[in-house]
């Protein structure tokens with residue numbers, strides 16, 4: 419069965435919440451998903467063997483969180499070329515992190531990326547806003563299944 423991995427970096431839980439809703443979207447579309455805190459990714463073997471990936475970080479001081487940067491160096495060694503990819507994160511006003519992650523997945527890892535990164539502004543994550551995260555998960559699953 420097709421399988422996706424979501425890895426998130428979150429300080430106060432908002433990006434973690436978004437990750438959970440993306441996971442629901444993927445699962446509801448019939449693809450298995452593992453949801454992992456970036457702190458639990460010790461080496462690249464934890465990243466291997468999936469059909470699709472969504473990496474997310476909140477933005478702090480105009481950047482992704484440090485553990486996500488470290489994880490991306492591990493992902494470079496995880497044979498993710500050509501795999502479906504997406505990037506996401508909560509932000510307050512500028513939201514650089516999801517864009518940087520997306521660009522790295524596309525340009526360095528040569529992944530097959532969904533349309534854009536998913537940036538959700540906080541506070542204000544209502545169920546209506548979070549539907550975008552569910553839809554993002556649906557799209558990742560659809561792309562994984564289409565590739566079959």
Ligand SMILES: Cc1cc2nc3c(=O)[nH]c(=O)nc-3n(C[C@H](O)[C@H](O)[C@H](O)COP(=O)(O)O)c2cc1C
Pocket residue numbers: 427428429430431432433434475476477478479480481508509510511512513514539540541
């Ligand atoms: C000290 C500090 C710095 C921040 N810097 C930025 C920033 O540069 N750009 C931005 O868009 N949001 C910034 N934010 C807002 C966070 O990205 C936002 O609160 C986000 O929801 C946090 O996500 P998390 O709960 O997953 O940690 C900052 C927040 C704090 C507390």
